[in-house]
Amino acid sequence: MTSPHPLAPTPHSEESEQYTVGVDFGTLSGRAVVVRVRDGEELAAAVHAYRHGVIDRHLPHGGAPLPPDWALQHPQDWRDVLRHAVPQAVAAAGIDPAAVIGIATDFTACTVLPTLADGTPLAETELAGRPHAWPKLWKHHAAQSHADRINELAHARGEKWIARYGGRISAEWQFAKALQVLEEDPLVYETCARWIEAADWIVWQLTGTESRNACTAGYKGIHQDGAYPSEEYLAALNPRFADFARTRLAFPLSALGSRVGSLSTEAAAWTGLRPGIAVAAGNVDAHVTAAAAQAVEDGQLLAIMGTSTCHVVNAPVLADVPGICGVVAGGIVEGTYGYEAGQSAVGDVFAWVLDQGVPSDYLTEAADRGEDLHTLLTRKAAGQPVGGHGLVALDWLNGNRSVLVDHHLSGVIVGLTLATRPEDVYRALLEATAFGTRVIVEALEAGGVPVHEFIVAGGLAKNELLMQIYSDVLRRPVSLAASDQGPALGSAIHAAVAAGAHADVRTATAAMGRRLPAVHTPDPSRADAYDVLFAEYQLLHDHFGTGGLLHRLRKIRDTTHTGG
Numbered sequence: 001m002t003s004p005h006p007l008a009p010t011p012h013s014e015e016s017e018q019y020t021v022g023v024d025f026g027t028l029s030g031r032a033v034v035v036r037v038r039d040g041e042e043l044a045a046a047v048h049a050y051r052h053g054v055i056d057r058h059l060p061h062g063g064a065p066l067p068p069d070w071a072l073q074h075p076q077d078w079r080d081v082l083r084h085a086v087p088q089a090v091a092a093a094g095i096d097p098a099a100v101i102g103i104a105t106d107f108t109a110c111t112v113l114p115t116l117a118d119g120t121p122l123a124e125t126e127l128a129g130r131p132h133a134w135p136k137l138w139k140h141h142a143a144q145s146h147a148d149r150i151n152e153l154a155h156a157r158g159e160k161w162i163a164r165y166g167g168r169i170s171a172e173w174q175f176a177k178a179l180q181v182l183e184e185d186p187l188v189y190e191t192c193a194r195w196i197e198a199a200d201w202i203v204w205q206l207t208g209t210e211s212r213n214a215c216t217a218g219y220k221g222i223h224q225d226g227a228y229p230s231e232e233y234l235a236a237l238n239p240r241f242a243d244f245a246r247t248r249l250a251f252p253l254s255a256l257g258s259r260v261g262s263l264s265t266e267a268a269a270w271t272g273l274r275p276g277i278a279v280a281a282g283n284v285d286a287h288v289t290a291a292a293a294q295a296v297e298d299g300q301l302l303a304i305m306g307t308s309t310c311h312v313v314n315a316p317v318l319a320d321v322p323g324i325c326g327v328v329a330g331g332i333v334e335g336t337y338g339y340e341a342g343q344s345a346v347g348d349v350f351a352w353v354l355d356q357g358v359p360s361d362y363l364t365e366a367a368d369r370g371e372d373l374h375t376l377l378t379r380k381a382a383g384q385p386v387g388g389h390g391l392v393a394l395d396w397l398n399g400n401r402s403v404l405v406d407h408h409l410s411g412v413i414v415g416l417t418l419a420t421r422p423e424d425v426y427r428a429l430l431e432a433t434a435f436g437t438r439v440i441v442e443a444l445e446a447g448g449v450p451v452h453e454f455i456v457a458g459g460l461a462k463n464e465l466l467m468q469i470y471s472d473v474l475r476r477p478v479s480l481a482a483s484d485q486g487p488a489l490g491s492a493i494h495a496a497v498a499a500g501a502h503a504d505v506r507t508a509t510a511a512m513g514r515r516l517p518a519v520h521t522p523d524p525s526r527a528d529a530y531d532v533l534f535a536e537y538q539l540l541h542d543h544f545g546t547g548g549l550l551h552r553l554r555k556i557r558d559t560t561h562t563g564g
């Protein structure tokens, strides 16, 4: 699908104009944008949906069933984005491809894969029939027990780095996933020469040489103060894990916006761009968006809201904030400390309501009005008074990333009656994600990280009811990234820096990023009503968040799957 920007220049663009391409690899699709370097104007965008989507039922090779909480992806789906979305976007932009001076990519993280020394994914070798040979998507949650051991040992040994991750490393990050491979499929682990984020692997595809970016290494790979966890610590986890970082991760780290190579002849043929143009260091889809939204200054909290939500904010101080995902010096932009928190399911939670089905008359109404079901349920829910549905929910349908960092937690909805309608549940879950974000904002501020502005980017920004609920629940104005392709624009901005068109990310952000300040403002009476519901949410949060019942239910579920 391509969409030339309404203001795209005539096909014969000015000779002097220069452009970059940003490619955002999301959970369900890849998006490419063509951007004018001098002012960030987006000329065109193209989207390519992953043919295999999220692989969470059966392995594509051989069809082996996958256990619960697994989530994989197919490397060929990612290559296909380069082959389809990039040339489509360039063609739709109506520019001479030779005017593109750089390309940059961003990826969901921690989406990580085992490869041979030359970068060949093990999923594309004779090991393709083994689930652990495949890339683990960021939402792969089957390594929670491994994460629990990592955390217990780190605290027992007083490892300094654990405080940088809010006190708990997530099951979603690199080390828990690698330890799971080692202990569940040693052959795959021994064959793995490189354990690499997809954010860096796709750059390897573009340049033909390996590189590693400072963002994923810091936030997802426990790289702090110039080092990975010690061999002594790793050996204490599992003696065979001692050299994991030294043998499978170690590589010089590249700063964000730096040039890590040139577009190879092969990749030029895929993308239709000129061989030799600048290729920027890989990046994470959330952190790269700060440039697109002009949200790189201290205190600007950017929530990238899509399948999940990532909260990223800079501060001039290094603070230990309990329950956040991590803090990395220069993790978002040079010269300050980048903090990250998140919610593992937001858009996915709303999609779950749709997946449960809605009454046939709802479907008829949506068809008659030309609405998708998100729009239909949003419209039906919009008119309710705050609390009118009688429900409060916990948004943990895919676990809790922040501030509890526990992917064995699950969702809760209280107050259901025979009169509860689909739009009531939909709205209660919209509100639950807002309450979850309020917990995160309050934890950041209590931990010494001020939040002066709340900005939203990502696919959910288009839901006006959701944005208004966030404004009311947070009692803050909600600013919006101007671009509806925030991560891809952010990558295009980093490409412009890598190509030397702008001195650094801050300068490029000022020239190419855009945000719409205070698009939504809080309504005091609704905010008061939400304070009452938030207090109830907090009671549920603190009761169910300790594990207890939810962990027991998860253990019973898993026992039924493993048969005892």
Ligand SMILES: Nc1ncnc2c1ncn2[C@@H]1O[C@H](COP(=O)(O)OP(=O)(O)O)[C@@H](O)[C@H]1O
Residues within 6 Å of the ligand: 026, 027, 028, 029, 305, 306, 307, 308, 346, 347, 348, 349, 350, 351, 374, 375, 378, 458, 459, 460, 462, 463
């Ligand atoms: N109008 C809407 N209201 C609420 N959620 C939506 C709406 N449209 C799409 N979604 C959800 O947004 C998510 C996709 O977000 P998007 O930012 O496009 O993708 P990604 O997470 O891959 O970056 C899906 O989970 C989908 O269910």
Ligand SMILES: O=C(CO)[C@@H](O)[C@@H](O)COP(=O)(O)O
Residues within 6 Å of the ligand: 026, 027, 028, 107, 108, 109, 110, 138, 284, 285, 286, 304, 305, 306, 307, 308, 309, 310, 340, 342, 344
């Ligand atoms: O975890 C991160 C970033 O740190 C995200 O890549 C991950 O939550 C997936 O993001 P999306 O919801 O697919 O945009």
